[in-house]
Amino acid sequence: MASIATCTARVCLTKAPRGGRRPILKGWAGIALAVAGLILFIYVIGPMGLETETLKPMADFIEENDINANAYYYTEVDEFFDAQVHMREHLKLVPGSDR
Amino acid sequence: MNQTTNQTAENDVVIDVAKTRISDLWKKEDYWAIWLGFLILVFGIVVFFSNPPKDMDAKITAANATMAAEEARAPFKTIAWHDAAAAKKKLKGNSVAIGKFLSTFTAKPHKWTSNPVDSFMVGEDAAAARKAAATPKYDAAKAATVAALETANTKEAAAEAAGFQDAALNAEAQDAISAWLAAKGKESSAKKKAGAKSFNQVGYLIGLGLFFAVLFGIGFKVMGNSLREFMKGFAVVFALAILAFLLSAQATMKAYGIGYAAWAIAIGLLISNTIGTPKWVKPAVQTEYFIKTGLVLLGAEILFSKILSIGVPGIFVAWVVTPIVLVSTYLFGQKVLKVPSKTLNMTVSADMSVCGVSAAIATASACRAKKEELTLAVGLSLVFTSIMMIVMPAIIKATGMPEVLGGAWMGGTIDATGAVAAAGAFLGEKALYTAATIKMIQNVLIGVIAFCVAIYWCTRVECAPGQRVHPMEIWHRFPKFVIGFIGASIIFSSIYASLGPDVGFTLIDQGVIKGLTKNLRGWFFCLAFVSIGLATNFRELKGYFAGGKPLILYVCGQGFNLILTLTMAYIMFYLVFPEITARI
Numbered sequence: 177m178a179s180i181a182t183c184t185a186r187v188c189l190t191k192a193p194r195g196g197r198r199p200i201l202k203g204w205a206g207i208a209l210a211v212a213g214l215i216l217f218i219y220v221i222g223p224m225g226l227e228t229e230t231l232k233p234m235a236d237f238i239e240e241n242d243i244n245a246n247a248y249y250y251t252e253v254d255e256f257f258d259a260q261v262h263m264r265e266h267l268k269l270v271p272g273s274d275r
Numbered sequence: 276m277n278q279t280t281n282q283t284a285e286n287d288v289v290i291d292v293a294k295t296r297i298s299d300l301w302k303k304e305d306y307w308a309i310w311l312g313f314l315i316l317v318f319g320i321v322v323f324f325s326n327p328p329k330d331m332d333a334k335i336t337a338a339n340a341t342m343a344a345e346e347a348r349a350p351f352k353t354i355a356w357h358d359a360a361a362a363k364k365k366l367k368g369n370s371v372a373i374g375k376f377l378s379t380f381t382a383k384p385h386k387w388t389s390n391p392v393d394s395f396m397v398g399e400d401a402a403a404a405r406k407a408a409a410t411p412k413y414d415a416a417k418a419a420t421v422a423a424l425e426t427a428n429t430k431e432a433a434a435e436a437a438g439f440q441d442a443a444l445n446a447e448a449q450d451a452i453s454a455w456l457a458a459k460g461k462e463s464s465a466k467k468k469a470g471a472k473s474f475n476q477v478g479y480l481i482g483l484g485l486f487f488a489v490l491f492g493i494g495f496k497v498m499g500n501s502l503r504e505f506m507k508g509f510a511v512v513f514a515l516a517i518l519a520f521l522l523s524a525q526a527t528m529k530a531y532g533i534g535y536a537a538w539a540i541a542i543g544l545l546i547s548n549t550i551g552t553p554k555w556v557k558p559a560v561q562t563e564y565f566i567k568t569g570l571v572l573l574g575a576e577i578l579f580s581k582i583l584s585i586g587v588p589g590i591f592v593a594w595v596v597t598p599i600v601l602v603s604t605y606l607f608g609q610k611v612l613k614v615p616s617k618t619l620n621m622t623v624s625a626d627m628s629v630c631g632v633s634a635a636i637a638t639a640s641a642c643r644a645k646k647e648e649l650t651l652a653v654g655l656s657l658v659f660t661s662i663m664m665i666v667m668p669a670i671i672k673a674t675g676m677p678e679v680l681g682g683a684w685m686g687g688t689i690d691a692t693g694a695v696a697a698a699g700a701f702l703g704e705k706a707l708y709t710a711a712t713i714k715m716i717q718n719v720l721i722g723v724i725a726f727c728v729a730i731y732w733c734t735r736v737e738c739a740p741g742q743r744v745h746p747m748e749i750w751h752r753f754p755k756f757v758i759g760f761i762g763a764s765i766i767f768s769s770i771y772a773s774l775g776p777d778v779g780f781t782l783i784d785q786g787v788i789k790g791l792t793k794n795l796r797g798w799f800f801c802l803a804f805v806s807i808g809l810a811t812n813f814r815e816l817k818g819y820f821a822g823g824k825p826l827i828l829y830v831c832g833q834g835f836n837l838i839l840t841l842t843m844a845y846i847m848f849y850l851v852f853p854e855i856t857a858r859i
Contacts, residue, residue, distance in 0.1 A: 206549035214522075219389070222527040234665055235530040237701050241464050245664070246523055246534035247693030248632040248800075250715045251576045251793045255696040257784060259711035261364055263586050264776055265342075266352075266858050 295751050304564045307494035309759030312571025315795060316763060316787070320770075322377070323368045323786035331366055335777045338363040349439050351449045354427055357456060363777060368786020380479050381794035383520040386529070394521050396475040405471035413469035416462040423455040457704070484513045487798065491564060500558065508559030512809070515542050516801040532661045532694045535797070536632050536653055536804045543808015544816075552809045562806040566640055567756040569799030570725075572792045573633065574763030577722045578783070580772035586712045588847035588855055592687055593716040596836070596843050600628040601724065604832030614824050617736055618644035621728060622652040623825050627832045630718050631656040631690030636800060637721050641729040641757055642736070646807045647816045653804075655829045656690045664694035668701045679856050682706035683844035686713030688836050705859050709848075722764045729757045 226235040238245045243255065250256040300306050328334075341359035345352070369378050384394040393401070430451040434444040488509045496502040519539035522528060528538075546552060552560065582590065601624050608620035622644045626635035632653050639649040667689065671681035682699050685706070689695045692714055699710030733752040767787075771779040819825065848856045
């Protein structure tokens, strides 16, 4: 594990992957395969899945309402700002509210 | 922290001796993250605070006066009250010219369905075609709103004629107003689509890439590295980040809830494990530098002051359940599952109990988890988020659970924020507002949890059993970027509180955050995830999953979270604060 000594923090980020030199052709074939799989997923398998009875209602709803369903934090979703305003205005007479 | 590394040739043991030097201020990435983060935040404050929307104060005062008068006049929120509230909501810091420019300059690739080029540019003809396709729906939605408003006006007038003393007429008016608001919401969605405009993001993306290269490159150079090498590699890392955003912006991917973090890691992994990460790219593979700068910006989005005004029961649900689940899951992992890595255990526990990816990033950085551990935690969160986003609304509907309870349950348990919005809105408006409130309060917990984890790691985990850690030693070991992260949160919370909720919403939420820091933070996290992928090996990643322990930990923790959140939500919303529930 000589490579560890070259790192100054526990999250060592520049260590080269193990496994030796891969034939370049094999590497590019792997990339091509992944790209083909991705295209298949985006244009065929993914949309087919969204047509199933389980997923269709939610998928249609997200599309219809243009919801940013793959956001990670509340400031990335418009609906959260609406909720914030709604809750503040509707709860303002309640003890504990700031207005 | 400055670590002096001594290595003996016999056993390859790395000995860390913590020291703090004044030069750390310009030689350590923790401090550079703070400087860069605060540079952006100060810039944002100067720009948005000196360019408020026209007549902001007067408009807010007028709207508040109308709302107060309407509250005194009627026992329910009248049409005039809602109009005044909408007028206030329209005041946005990023609607001024400089705000619009910054939003456009820092924007990610746009949403697309079948042609990826649409993500970067849409010509005049294509925009006109989109507009034409969406206009009939918009016209129909507009007509529906007009009809709903007419009905609401009639019903409100009838209630007013009875002096607002007839409960049945009041209820009818309230229902009609709710129907009008729902119609307005649909009209607003339709309007967005009907307002399609031509755009070309390519030039902005090139400019943004150069800006990032200079921004991070200066620190990289001062830290003693080659600026030229960083710039060369950064072009690739940035291009891959664009690709990750492009894939996450695809309509089907949005429906599945697959975000940029998953794509960034996957793209990086694919390259590093097939053709290998080129040597010349590696100087720009700076996960910690990017992630810590992003976390300082995230700190400004953690606004303690506003959560007090958005729901007492939510605070109980989020702030009681979340720490209990976090600590229980961590202890379960250590005592029962015997997860070998404490950092992996903590990252998965925080990721599952708080709010997924954002919490995983903050906690992993605070306890210095390995990149593979963060990858694993993010992967688990994304898979379960997609499942829960579909399954939970179905269960809530099937069991006839009240909307508020269902919303609270989902807000407290579904990891990713976007999925909470989708699942909540799918159930109804009340569910959305409750779910969003709980998740927002939980989001705010990230700062506290990251700080506590950093302290716990410095004082308990990273020292020998029985060893008493001197306060200076804690300081030496403490990840300094956390100070920037917490500092940004405290400063922005104080500013928000001093401005008041209306001006705070306009200038901070809809100005500094929405117009600038939110986008930049997203880019920095994406660059970090690309870097993680480029530096990770599948075999090493597999090793961390040995025995499926992280999965078992996640499932058991989430199971406990589901039970405890539902119980607490029921107690708080239906037994302790039913009057608040009635107002939602």
